[in-house]
Amino acid sequence: MPLMTPSLPVLVLNGPNLNLLGQRQPEFYGRDTLDDVVSRCEAAAEKFGVVVEAKQSNHEGQLIDWVHEARGNVAGIVINPGGYSHTSVALRDALVTLDAPVVEVHISNIHSREEFRHHSYVSGIADAVICGLGIDGYSAAVEFVCIREGKN
Template sequence: MGKSVIIINGPNLNLLGTREPEIYGRTTLADIEALARDHGRRLGVDVSFVQSNLEGELVDAIQKARGVHDGIILNAAAYTHTSVALMDALKATGVPAVEVHLSNIFSREPFRHHSYISPVAIGVICGFGAKGYVLALDALVATFD
């Protein structure tokens, strides 16, 4: 059986392409999913996706990853800066996770500089737009060896 990665996207990412394009660009979430799916195929990794605006649904997706997926790519969006629940879910599952952000969170408002996800992620990629998901897949798959 091949390796599997789930990409979990948090609140408002369903609005990509139209939401603050000066920050997030014009790439839609569907575009990112196609890009990641294609790159996963090249890497020999099955890629699946979840997006929710609800914190509890994101926690559920993380918990369900255990025993099913070999890795998680998580763009928790605004929950990055507020959610102890997402952090605890990542710790509890033990599934390796990479934190991703489209924008460089460290060049934005000070409240965005703190992440509850970073301490339990194997790495963080931010500021590269949609390409960040490809970089995250490369980084995560490299840990599978």
């Protein structure tokens, strides 16, 4: 009987200030915490027999390092770059090197907020962009990656 190879994980990356979910500006981001986000992502992935690896950093270089490490090792990346969406060409350039789907997620609708939030460097290279669904957007993004990678 052939050996079963494990599925690659879905990497869920969260950028700056997302460690403060549930505390920071609940009028935009709600009361759910980052632990709630991870739990929902794990539940979404479990339906496909996939695991989630979740990480958060307030440091741009750390996020870039994690993207580099993910090359060839993940089914896809779900990323909420936080404020780096609007400022980081370097993060965008790291994400474009992946050979797996990238889904950009924003809890709030960035297009109905301050004008500087309307542009994201990540959106142009992402396979999908989800914004304004609250933390449900993460579950949708994980499901998209699993379906896109044929785990259904």
